[in-house]
Amino acid sequence: MNRNNLLKEKIKVDNYKVFALLSNYLNHAPDFITKEEIDEIVTSGVSYEYAFVVILAAAFGLEIVDNDEDKDLFNQYIKKMIHQLDANDYYDNPYYKNIKIPTIKIGKSELKYEKYKPFEGFVCNDIIQTKEGRQIPQIGFFDKEFIFPAVLENDRIWMTITPNEIETMKDAVDGAFGNVLTFGLGLGYYAYMVSEKENVESVTIVDMNEDVIQLFKKYVLPQFKNAHKIKIIKADAFEYAQKHMSNGKYDFVFTDLWHDVSDGIDMYLKMKKVEEQHPNTVFSYWIEKSILCYL
Template identity: 75%
Template sequence: MENHEIVSDKIKQDNYKVFALLSHYLNNAPDYIDKEEMDEVINSGVSSEYAFKLILAAAFGLDVVDNAGDKELFNKYFDRMIHKLDANEYYENAYYKNIKIPSIKIGKSELKYEQYKPFEGFVCNDILRTEEGRQIPQIGFFDTEFRFPAVLENDRIWMTITPNEIETMREPIDQAFGHVLTFGLGLGYYAYMVSEKENVESVTIVDLNKDVIELFQTHVLPQFKHAHKINVIQAEAFEFAQEHLSKGKYDFVFTDLWHDVSDGMDMYLKMKEIEKNSHPDTVFTYWIEKSILCYM
């Protein structure tokens, strides 16, 4: 086996190991790190971000002092993987400042505020892919409690507006223009942000869940400054796409139908097939596409 193939296999093994460790942490104990432990490490003279990295690495069973392999993994991934975030920066987001979410339930859907605990870890952006092929998940934490709006379906969080949604939607918001079509409603974050743009004439939202639509139209949409730009259609996304996207009525399409990468790959590929047969002037974008492509 040539040297570059050996290196490539080693990087793939490192990627898999980091993903496996993080998956267990985020799914089972994202609030494992607490203030007392953080303060103890910070008192040794390191920053809170570096303290978080050290504690998490120790929780993963990594010896970053005496084990060369563990130290290399730590240096290659943790420095670009863990981020201390500023809560005030996100609270200044236009949606956060201007839209207030009531706690209310209709059918099996519910609007409410959820929260991250201080030092609770969470995915905060798309996976970072390096030139050498390392896939570095992006994990954030706050040093204070952070409240965020959420839509629950059957008591399961389905859509949130957290730093992850804000960061991963920056590009498709910046790129949107003309007559915009978005598949997936949630809390209307994407629709709100693009409706604020002068170069966006209309925003059509397609969603199948009538309860979520009712919650949005009754409690959220009236707070939109440019609510006149918004049109909500209750329909199955792929049926709507197959019927309408070849006609060139929409300039820009954003698809956000999935909860995360695990349930998004098949739907992403299905919409990509529809994209091939759509009007050539229509621009397509997809939520967390960079992360989805890392698994393909």
């Protein structure tokens, strides 16, 4: 095996190792890093971000001083994937500023505010893939408590408006124009943001969850300044795409039907086949960059 192939294999192994470590951390103990630990390290003159990175690396069992392989993993991945975020950047978002979410429950769906604890880690953007093939997750944290809107299904968080949603929808918001179709309602973040654009004439939302639709219609939609642009259709996304989409003459379609990459790949590929049937329509997909890392 030549040098290039050896490097590619090593990168694949490194990618897998980082994702395994990160998955265990995010799923089981995203809030294990404490302010006290951080404060102890920053007294030496480093930033909160670097202190967070060092603690996380130690928790992953990496020997970043004496072990060359661990040091390489630290420099190539861990240091590049951790970001301290400014809460004000997100609280200044138009949706956060103008839309207030009540705590209310209809059926199995519930609207409420959830929170990230100080120094709790969470996915904050799409995976970055380097030209060498390294896949670098993007993990954020705040140094203060951060409150965000959420929809719960059967007491489990299903849909949120967090930094991750805001960052990963920016391109789809910026690109929207004309008559927009979005598959997936959630808390209406995407619909709100594109309805605020002067070059967007209408926003059609397709969702099949009646409880979520009713929560949105009663408590969220009345707060939209451009609610007159919004139309909601209760239907299965793929059934609507196959049978009715061509009747709407949509200019831009945004698909946000999945919870994360793990349940999104099959639906993404299915919708890409729909896209082939509509060459005059622009299609966009939530977390597409991350999904493409797995294809």
